[in-house]
Amino acid sequence: AQSVTQLDSQVPVFEEAPVELRCNYSSSVSVYLFWYVQYPNQGLQLLLKYLSGSTLVKGINGFEAEFNKSQISFHLRKPSVHISDTAEYFCAVSGRNTGNQFYFGTGTSLTVIP
Amino acid sequence: DAGITQSPRHKVTETGTPVTLRCHQTENHRYMYWYRQDPGHGLRLIHYSYGVKDTDKGEVSDGYSVSRSKTEDFLLTLESATSSQTSVYFCAISDRREGSYNEQFFGPGTRLTVL
Numbered sequence: 001a002q003s004v005t006q007l008d009s010q011v012p013v014f015e016e017a018p019v020e021l022r023c024n025y026s027s028s029v030s031v032y033l034f035w036y037v038q039y040p041n042q043g044l045q046l047l048l049k050y051l052s053g054s055t056l057v058k059g060i061n062g063f064e065a066e067f068n069k070s071q072i073s074f075h076l077r078k079p080s081v082h083i084s085d086t087a088e089y090f091c092a093v094s095g096r097n098t099g100n101q102f103y104f105g106t107g108t109s110l111t112v113i114p
Numbered sequence: 115d116a117g118i119t120q121s122p123r124h125k126v127t128e129t130g131t132p133v134t135l136r137c138h139q140t141e142n143h144r145y146m147y148w149y150r151q152d153p154g155h156g157l158r159l160i161h162y163s164y165g166v167k168d169t170d171k172g173e174v175s176d177g178y179s180v181s182r183s184k185t186e187d188f189l190l191t192l193e194s195a196t197s198s199q200t201s202v203y204f205c206a207i208s209d210r211r212e213g214s215y216n217e218q219f220f221g222p223g224t225r226l227t228v229l
Contacts, residue, residue: 009154034217043204043220044157090156092218101172102147102206102218106156 006105021076023091033074034092118221133192137205146188150201
């Protein structure tokens with residue numbers, strides 16, 4: 001089974017500063033990678049996904065992530081954060097060998113400080 | 115937004131009582147999932163379904179059962195609720211398309227408190 005590690009449980013950052021949320025997973029074989037965002041008291045919504053092709057993936061709200069096969073990482077970045085980016089972020093992995101199951105990381109709480 | 119509803123949205127119950135949570139979708143997706151979300155654990159898969167009457171266990175299935183009698187509904191039952199099952203429960207759906215894997219779409223969640 002896959003495992004997903006989100007290296008930072010909490011990330012505080014000042015408004016308009018850049019941010020990187022880190023994600024590593026256990027195997028690079030035929031994986032599909034996702035980042036989800038969860039605002040308070042809501043469900044999860046998709047930020048971006050990597051299925052194949054270009055390793056740099058752009059998502060909604062100005063976020064992007066880069067698939068690095070050699071480092072088995074899929075870090076999420078944003079060059080300038082806004083107060084409204086305060087939320088919980090989850091990395092997830094799926095793949096041909098996992099059926100349609102997803103494996104989630106434990107989440108990173110991003111707090112944007114005015 | 116994907117057409118996924120969960121009911122009830124909030125429930126408080128007592129230890130030892132049975133509880134059923136319902137997930138309803140209008141997207142005709144094949145796969146449906148139940149997760150629980152707890153601080154420090156992220157989302158953990160309880161059970162999933164890959165078709166009507168086809169279900170399988172996830173990572174934390176003990177104490178839970180599921181049923182799927184039609185495509186649109188996926189029920190999660192706690193036969194005898196315990197305080198350790200106090201959590202937020204999310205339903206998700208997905209559909210496998212030829213040559214790709216679609217993302218999972220999530221419902222709004224059900225907050226369950228077992229006293």
